[in-house]
Amino acid sequence: MxxxxxxxxxxxDISNDGQGIGKACGLAVFVSDTVVGDRIAxxxxxxxxxxxxxxxxxxxxxxxxxxxxxxxxEGRCGGCTYQKMKYxxxxxxxxxxxxxxxxxxxxxxxxxxxxxIGMESPFRYRNKASMxxxxxxxxxxxxGVICPVHEPRIGFYKARSHDVTDCTDCMLQAAPVMAxxxxxxxxxxxxxxxxxxERWDKGLMRHMVVKTAFGTGEVMVILVINGKGIPGMAKLxxxxxxxxxxxxxxxNGTVYSxxxxxxxxxxxKGSEIFGSEWKVAAGKHVILExxxxxxxxxxxxxxxxxNPVQMVKLYEKVLEYADLRGNETVLDIYCGVGTIGxxxxxxxxxxxxxxxxxxxxxxxxxxxxxxxxxxxxxVINGIVxxxxxxxKAEEELPKLNAEADVAILDPPRAGCRPELLQAVASAGVKRxxxxxxxxxxxxxxxxxxxxxxxxLSETAPVDMFPWTGRIEAVSCLKRAGGDxxxxxx
Numbered sequence: 001m002x003x004x005x006x007x008x009x010x011x012x013d014i015s016n017d018g019q020g021i022g023k024a025c026g027l028a029v030f031v032s033d034t035v036v037g038d039r040i041a042x043x044x045x046x047x048x049x050x051x052x053x054x055x056x057x058x059x060x061x062x063x064x065x066x067x068x069x070x071x072x073x074e075g076r077c078g079g080c081t082y083q084k085m086k087y088x089x090x091x092x093x094x095x096x097x098x099x100x101x102x103x104x105x106x107x108x109x110x111x112x113x114x115x116x117i118g119m120e121s122p123f124r125y126r127n128k129a130s131m132x133x134x135x136x137x138x139x140x141x142x143x144g145v146i147c148p149v150h151e152p153r154i155g156f157y158k159a160r161s162h163d164v165t166d167c168t169d170c171m172l173q174a175a176p177v178m179a180x181x182x183x184x185x186x187x188x189x190x191x192x193x194x195x196x197x198e199r200w201d202k203g204l205m206r207h208m209v210v211k212t213a214f215g216t217g218e219v220m221v222i223l224v225i226n227g228k229g230i231p232g233m234a235k236l237x238x239x240x241x242x243x244x245x246x247x248x249x250x251x252n253g254t255v256y257s258x259x260x261x262x263x264x265x266x267x268x269k270g271s272e273i274f275g276s277e278w279k280v281a282a283g284k285h286v287i288l289e290x291x292x293x294x295x296x297x298x299x300x301x302x303x304x305x306x307n308p309v310q311m312v313k314l315y316e317k318v319l320e321y322a323d324l325r326g327n328e329t330v331l332d333i334y335c336g337v338g339t340i341g342x343x344x345x346x347x348x349x350x351x352x353x354x355x356x357x358x359x360x361x362x363x364x365x366x367x368x369x370x371x372x373x374x375x376x377x378x379v380i381n382g383i384v385x386x387x388x389x390x391x392k393a394e395e396e397l398p399k400l401n402a403e404a405d406v407a408i409l410d411p412p413r414a415g416c417r418p419e420l421l422q423a424v425a426s427a428g429v430k431r432x433x434x435x436x437x438x439x440x441x442x443x444x445x446x447x448x449x450x451x452x453x454x455x456l457s458e459t460a461p462v463d464m465f466p467w468t469g470r471i472e473a474v475s476c477l478k479r480a481g482g483d484x485x486x487x488x489x
Contacts, residue, residue: 001025003047006057006454011038014093017159019083029054034113036093037063055483065089071171078159082170091116091463092180094471099462100437100465106443114460117313122466125307126133127212129177130156130273133205134164135188135195136290152188153196154181170321171469174212176219176256184208184223187236196226198269204230207267207273214308217254217291219244223281224264224273230281237261237282237293247438253389260284262300274301294342295380301369303336314339314435315343318408319457321433321476328359328405331427333393333420335363338374338386340408345386347376347402362404364396365389373462380395394419397487408435418448425452432461432477437464439473453480 001009001024007374009022011034020034031042031054039061042054046287054210071076082090095116102111119125136150155167155356169178186206187193190420207224221240230236233385236256244258261282266275280299286297289304292312298304305311318340326348327381340347341361348358365371374388389396394417407429409416415438424432431456436442446456454477 001027001044001047001052003044003078005044006041007038007044007054008041009054010058011036011040011063012098013467014082014085018469019077021325027052031056033084035063035066036089037065047050055105063089063369065092073155073165073167073170073369076158077156077165077172079156079171081469086119087122087466090466091118092379094463095461098459098473101439101443102446102456102459104443106446106456108443108456111456112458116461116463116471117317118159118463118467119310122463123171123391124174125309125466126172126177127174127308128210128306129170129173130207130208130209131161131167131177131181132157132164133184133195135193135203135205149455150189152185152193152205154185160344174214174357175250176212176244176258177210179243179247179464180221180240181208181217183239184236187232187239190370191232191235193285201269208271211287211300211304212252212256213287213289213298214250214252216288217250217256218289219256220260220287220298221262221264221299222262223259224266226276229263229279230320233281236317255401258283259287260300264300269436275334280463286436291385292343292344294339295381295433296339296342296377296379298337298339299369299373301367302373303367304339310462310472311339314464314474315340317460317462317474318433318435319343319347321460321474322406322408324348324351324359324406324430325352326358329402330359330361331397331404331407331424331429332361332363332386332410333407333416333424334412335365335374335388335399336367336370336409336410338363338370338377338388340410341374341386342377342381343390344408345465346381346382348383349383358385359405361386362400362402364393365390382441388486394423397423397427405429406431406433408433409445410435411441411445413438413441416445416448421448421452425449425454430479431485434475434477436473436475437470441472442473442475449477453463454478455480 007024011020013021019030029052041058046053073085099113135155153166174428194203196206209222211220234488263279286308315355340365354357457476459475
């Protein structure tokens, strides 16, 4: 094959950034604006040793999964890469991706992967949005005059760029997000505020982060700035409050209310969104969420699942795989603000019966603020059979010198360190429940656990991120040759 050749291919897979993948002469060809099942003609515009980039020249036969995008920003915003695919097609593809990763990277011959647990209504599901702010950059002139070049934009980055697509609505976000964005947009326009420009290391507004508690309606707005404060802050708080108060009730009847406005100070260049300094500008330093029968405080730095509807389904699957009878010792590794562990502790308390505390949950997390949140959430819910420790799990776990029945692993996308997996195995854990946001690293870690004496029983993908290429999955692993009671479960 040569550059410029026209090839006929069938799209068999989708990359994480939304490009269709087909094969021509055994070579993978990536083509934008395609869907799994499309039969197309494509011109080869870039030819590499192991792959090629193509441009669709003709649609020969559209996929049965193909549909028209519902979002007006499709093609401009880099967020939703599966816009052209029907939802059931997305679920089928994501199940295949999990299964393929377990076979190719995990060494599993034929893994037991259940159908994806999807959403009845895959819209407006996100309780958190992180939106960059742009006034188009700053122009410098002799004399140091600095001026904005267009009206404020608040939205999401275009694919593979730092250009901001101004979004006045997003089908994934809760209503308070867009209301808050419009308030900040209008405030910046009225008060002539600039956005940060990394070229000149000047400008004030950098990011806006909005957190919404679906169960209570409480809203937190975080403003990331390159400075000590925002001129006219009282006016901005009032505009935010009016915008959110003006929203109608959510579908579940919850009334939204602005409860917290927080400033984060981020100086200088760098890809990280947040700096190290935080200030409460108005209201509380936390918001309260109610989900799955538990009350949870969410702080500005807390990690919390962005899809609370699917989070409950995810944790129900964790409880099913953990098979807790009421008196177990459970390790909650990478515990964050403690949500999974609290679900387990509450479940064991109920299983143990009236007046009994049940088994014990030991949570380990490296982020100090998250550990503080986790312990506080345990107190809020009257859960005394859960304790949370700050530190690296592979270092803290051996210090405990404790045997455990079940380990729940919920690592970041990078997965688990081999030292941690060894420490879990050394704790005598009979059952491991692995919660993953990246099937590739999950498959790698399952392969490592297989070498430590654990067998994969079942994997259940959970669609936490509809319309995107991301998929969450829960895997159940059992120690080979477990006892009779474990085998019966």
